[in-house]
Amino acid sequence: MKVTIKNLTKRFSDMTAVNDFSAVIESGELIALLGPSGCGKSTMLNMISGILAPTEGKIFFDDEDVTDLSPEKRGVGLVFQNYALYPHMTVLENICFPLEIKKVPKEERIARAKEMAKLVHVDTMLDRKPGQMSGGQQQRVAIARALVKQPRILLLDEPLSNLDARLRIEMREEIRRIQQETGVTTIFVTHDQEEAMSISDHIVLMKDGFLQQYAKPQELYDEPANCFVADFLGNPPINKANGVIKNGKIVLEGDCEVELEAAKNIAEGREVTLSMRAEAIIVGEAEKACVGTVEEVYVMGKEVLAYVSLGTTKVRAYIDAEKTFDKGQTVNIGLKKRGVFVFDKETGERLA
Amino acid sequence: MSSTPVKKQKMTLEQFKLKSEWLVYFLPFFIGVLIFTLYPIVNVFLTSFKVDFNYITKEFSGWGLDNYKYVLSDPYFHQALKNTFGYVFVVIPISTCLAILIATLLNQKIKLSGLFQTAYFVPMVTSTIAVGFSWRFMFSHNYGIINYLLGFFNIAPINWLGDPANNFYALCIYGIWAILPFTIILLLSGLQNIDPMYYTAAKVDGAGPIRIFFRVTIPLLLPTIFMVIMVNTISCFKVFNELFPLFQGAGVANNLYTVVYYIYYQFRVLVPAQYGYATAAALILFIIIFIATMFQRFVEKKINN
Numbered sequence: 001m002k003v004t005i006k007n008l009t010k011r012f013s014d015m016t017a018v019n020d021f022s023a024v025i026e027s028g029e030l031i032a033l034l035g036p037s038g039c040g041k042s043t044m045l046n047m048i049s050g051i052l053a054p055t056e057g058k059i060f061f062d063d064e065d066v067t068d069l070s071p072e073k074r075g076v077g078l079v080f081q082n083y084a085l086y087p088h089m090t091v092l093e094n095i096c097f098p099l100e101i102k103k104v105p106k107e108e109r110i111a112r113a114k115e116m117a118k119l120v121h122v123d124t125m126l127d128r129k130p131g132q133m134s135g136g137q138q139q140r141v142a143i144a145r146a147l148v149k150q151p152r153i154l155l156l157d158e159p160l161s162n163l164d165a166r167l168r169i170e171m172r173e174e175i176r177r178i179q180q181e182t183g184v185t186t187i188f189v190t191h192d193q194e195e196a197m198s199i200s201d202h203i204v205l206m207k208d209g210f211l212q213q214y215a216k217p218q219e220l221y222d223e224p225a226n227c228f229v230a231d232f233l234g235n236p237p238i239n240k241a242n243g244v245i246k247n248g249k250i251v252l253e254g255d256c257e258v259e260l261e262a263a264k265n266i267a268e269g270r271e272v273t274l275s276m277r278a279e280a281i282i283v284g285e286a287e288k289a290c291v292g293t294v295e296e297v298y299v300m301g302k303e304v305l306a307y308v309s310l311g312t313t314k315v316r317a318y319i320d321a322e323k324t325f326d327k328g329q330t331v332n333i334g335l336k337k338r339g340v341f342v343f344d345k346e347t348g349e350r351l352a
Numbered sequence: 353m354s355s356t357p358v359k360k361q362k363m364t365l366e367q368f369k370l371k372s373e374w375l376v377y378f379l380p381f382f383i384g385v386l387i388f389t390l391y392p393i394v395n396v397f398l399t400s401f402k403v404d405f406n407y408i409t410k411e412f413s414g415w416g417l418d419n420y421k422y423v424l425s426d427p428y429f430h431q432a433l434k435n436t437f438g439y440v441f442v443v444i445p446i447s448t449c450l451a452i453l454i455a456t457l458l459n460q461k462i463k464l465s466g467l468f469q470t471a472y473f474v475p476m477v478t479s480t481i482a483v484g485f486s487w488r489f490m491f492s493h494n495y496g497i498i499n500y501l502l503g504f505f506n507i508a509p510i511n512w513l514g515d516p517a518n519n520f521y522a523l524c525i526y527g528i529w530a531i532l533p534f535t536i537i538l539l540l541s542g543l544q545n546i547d548p549m550y551y552t553a554a555k556v557d558g559a560g561p562i563r564i565f566f567r568v569t570i571p572l573l574l575p576t577i578f579m580v581i582m583v584n585t586i587s588c589f590k591v592f593n594e595l596f597p598l599f600q601g602a603g604v605a606n607n608l609y610t611v612v613y614y615i616y617y618q619f620r621v622l623v624p625a626q627y628g629y630a631t632a633a634a635l636i637l638f639i640i641i642f643i644a645t646m647f648q649r650f651v652e653k654k655i656n657n
Contacts, residue, residue, distance in 0.1 A: 051552060072558030084553040088571040097567075098557040149557070 001062055001152045001185050002027045003048065008057035010043050010209075017043040019209040021057070025187065025202075030179050032196035033189045035206035036232070041189045042157060044206070048187065049076045049155050061152055077146030077184075079156040083138045085130040091117065091141050092126040098149040116144040120178060136167045143178060154179070156188035160195055172199050193233050197221070205229055222338060227348030230275045230341055236305075239276045239315035242345055250274055250342070254311025258290040260335065262342060262352030271345040280339030281317035283308060283325065288332040294325045308333065400631035407627050419632035428617075429633060432609040439524060439610065440588045447528045448581055451535035456569065458536070459543040469540070476533040484597020487526050488513065491598070519603040527594050531587070535580050542576030543569070578652045582645060589641050592616065611637045 003025040010018040017040040025031050033041040046052040048059060050071035058067045066074050085094050095116055099109035117123040120140040130138050139159060146154055159175060160168045176199040179186045190196050196203050197217040205212040205220065213225040224230035230238050243252040248264040250272060251257050258274065266272065283294070283306055295314060296307040299321075306319045310333065317333075325331065342352040363371075399405060400419055402412035423429050458469055475483065490497050491512040499509040512522040550572065554564045570577075592612035595602060602608045602617070609617070611633060618630035 049556065051556070071556040076556065078553070078556045080549050080553060082547070082549060084547070084549040086550060086553075086568065086571070088574070097554075097559075101554075101558045101563065 002060075003153060003185065003187075004060040005048075006058045006060070008044075008047060008059065009055050010040070010047060010052065011055045016209050018047070018054075021206075021209075021211050023204060023211065023214050025185065027185055028183050029185060029201040030176065030199060031185075031187045032200035032203045033187060033206065034193060034196040034203050034232075035191065035212075037191055038208075039206040040209040041191075041204075041206050043209075044204075045155055045157055045187065045189050048153070049078050050074045051078075075149075075152040077149065077151030077154045079139075079142045079146045079154070079159055081158040081161060083130070083142040083162075085138055085141055085145070087130055090127050090129055091122060091133075094130070094141055095144045095148050098145060102149060113144070113148055116148045117141075119147070119181065120144045120174075134167075135163050136171055139163065139171055140174070143175070147178075147182060147184065151184065154182075154184045154186040156186065158189050158191070160190065160192070168195070175199065194235070197233070205232065207232075224341060224350065226350055227273055227275065227343040230343070234277055236278050236316050239278065239281070239313075239317075241274045241276075241310055241313040241315065243272055243274055245270045245272060252290075252311040252313060254309075254313065256290055256292070256311030256313075258310070258335070260289060260340070260342070260352075261337075262340075266342065266351050270351075272351060273343045273345050273348075275341045275343060276315060276335060277339035278305070278316045279318050280336040281308070281315060282334035282336065283317050283319045284323055284331050287334050289335040290333050292331055292333045294327060294329045294331055296327065297325060396631045396634055399627055400635050402628055405628045407625055412628075419628040420636070423629050423632045423636065426629075428606075428609050429611075429614055431607070432611045432614040432633075435520065435608055436589060436591060436611045438520065439527065439591050440585060442524045443527045443531065443588050444581060444585055446524075447531045447535055447584065448577065450528070451532055451539050451580070452570075452573070452577065454532070455536045455539035455543055456565065458540055472533050472536050474533070475530060476537070480530060480593045481597050483530075484526065484594065487529075488597060491522050513598060514604060516603055516605040516607040519599065519608050522598060523591075523594060523603075523608060526598060527588070527591060530594065531584055535584060538580050538583075539573065539576055542573050546572045574655070578648065582648050585644055585648065586641055589637065589644070611640075 005021060005023050005025075008018055008021040009016065019040075021044065033044055035041045043052060047054050050066070050069060050073075054067065058065055060066065061074065071078070086097065089097065092110070092113055095113040096109045099112060104112070114123060114126070117126060120143050122137060122140045122144065125133065125137065130141065133141070139162075143154075143156075143159075156175070160171055163171055172195055175186075175188070188200075197220075200217060202214060203217055203220050204214050207228050213220055213229050215223070215225075220229060221233050224233070227240075231240070241252045241256075243250040243256075243258070245251075245263060245266045245268055246257075247268075249257050249259055250263050252274065260274075263272075283292075290310060292308040292310045292315075294306055295309055297319075298305045298307075302321070304319050304321050306317050306325065307314050308317055308331070309315075319325070341350060343350055401415050401417070403414050403416045403418045405412040454472065458465055458472065462468075489495070493499065493509055493511045493514055496512070498512070502510065510518055512518050546569065550568050551564060554568050559567070590612050591610045595608060595610065595613055599608060602610070602613050615630045615633045615637070618633065619625040619627050
């Protein structure tokens with residue numbers, strides 16, 4: 001089912017949680033609502049589910065306007081951050097509960113619940129109470145309970161945040177598998193960029209209630225719309241250096257001149273931020289963009305990370321494990337095309 | 353190990369102070385418990401087995417079960433048992449159901465809910481006896497507000513306090529009123545401990561308020577309900593205070609003996625005081641309450657599994 005969100009705004013008494021948000025979510029996709037805490041992503045999810053009423057704007061499921069419909073009439077399946085499994089019911093009873101409300105005959109609802117339990121791999125523990133299960137298993141039951149009523153859309157609120165690191169990777173792949181097997185349009189909220197990058201078809205990146213960029217994960221990484229997007233994605237964090245455009249070159253603080261093809265189209269004297277991913281910086285030989293000084297070299301297993309100063313700014317760069325550099329050595333720095341961006345220093349707008 | 357023989361040293365005052373420090377913390381409390389709790393309990397237990405015990409001279413003719421035989425065959429004790437059990441079986445279910453209902457309503461986000469919570473708490477901070485007297489007026493045959501209100505439903509005035517047939521009901525109504533605030537407070541705190549996400553989850557699945565109440569709220573509140581029933585059952589078995597403001601005794605025609613009133617009667621009203629009978633009755637009540645509590649624990653465990 002396709003979800004269309006038009007100019008959605010949610011204001012609480014003293015703050016605007018979501019600001020003029022518009023997006024179209026294609027049928028059958030897995031979408032991540034990504035952003036730092038307080039960016040309005042959970043508010044967004046609650047408005048799609050119908051728990052919160054928007055202040056302005058409209059939500060359409062396919063062509064149906066659901067803005068004023070209550071959650072149960074929208075046909076949404078919701079998985080809560082803390083699962084919200086009823087502790088007094090067994091797994092089977094928990095999964096059956098939504099069907100019980102819909103007055104599905106007992107035999108049919110047990111059959112459907114068992115089928116769901118099988119899909120999420122909890123069919124061997126139907127008689128257990130939630131308290132007797134691990135976090136990952138409870139998560140699976142919560143997904144089964146949300147899916148059993150065949151919702152038009154599945155919504156997950158921070159589905160992985162309560163799990164330990166190993167389980168998190170396992171469960172995110174499980175969510176992907178379950179989503180693909182059922183083909184249900186799914187939206188999940190997360191603040192973890194890696195989580196969003198690894199399983200979603202598209203990412204909605206938000207900040208302070210504003211949509212920053214809505215794109216495929218790789219596109220978000222390779223072609224960030226603004227400085228915030230570039231900052232938010234990637235590990236280690238992207239390197240940033242402030243500078244001014246002079247004679248088609250970027251002059252970084254500390255008089256470090258950087259020659260960059262893209263900089264030639266930017267107006268003279270404009271204050272910019274040069275953002276470079278660690279893997280886009282080539283230390284030593286290659287074609288020279290600027291000159292830097294090696295400050296520190298860390299060997300971390302298969303990777304070698306160097307801290308290099310460009311003018312007064314220190315940047316992290318991956319270097320070839322075979323090359324060796326001394327501390328304080330002056331080196332040529334090359335910049336790859338991919339992973340190097342120029343933003344306006346004030347607005348964060350992408351210039352190149 | 354060193355081969356020097358262990359010298360038996362005299363403990364210095366410092367060492368003694370260190371070693372006996374715990375006594376300073378322990379004794380004040382323990383002496384209190386000893387005198388005011390343990391001694392009376394043991395004394396009651398022993399006294400109940402003393403035949404022809406004279407409280408003044410402390411003489412008795414021997415050990416035996418005579419007191420129990422007397423109490424168990426006393427028609428007044430039979431009446432006391434009947435009234436006490438009747439009181440428990442009427443007051444507990446009605447007060448528990450009412451309290452759950454009121455606590456659920458108080459737990460809603462309604463205007464003035466703070467005011468209501470205070471209002472329901474008032475009976476708890478007032479004296480049973482003092483408020484009991486105002487209940488006397490409310491129960492009044494000709495002028496009472498209760499009969500006045502019943503008049504709207506075309507119910508003829510009931511002689512609550514004057515007619516022995518109605519005494520028991522008056523006692524129960526008053527008892528329910530007296531027990532409600534404590535029960536409501538406990539249930540309210542139980543309700544507030546339920547995570548609201550369960551309600552949201554049920555609502556998203558389309559559950560209505562009645563289904564949510566019976567399928568989500570009540571099961572999650574069950575531990576508190578059990579606790580409340582247990583505490584209230586124990587206090588209801590000990591019904592006694594409530595008799596005085598309403599009847600100045602065991603009903604208008606000595607028809608409202610309760611077990612505790614019977615105990616009181618044996619050692620406070622009778623001359624000479626019958627301590628043997630009173631203590632025997634007290635131990636019988638203890639056994640009844642003990643069995644009732646164990647039964648409730650058993651039921652609670654059954655339901656939890």
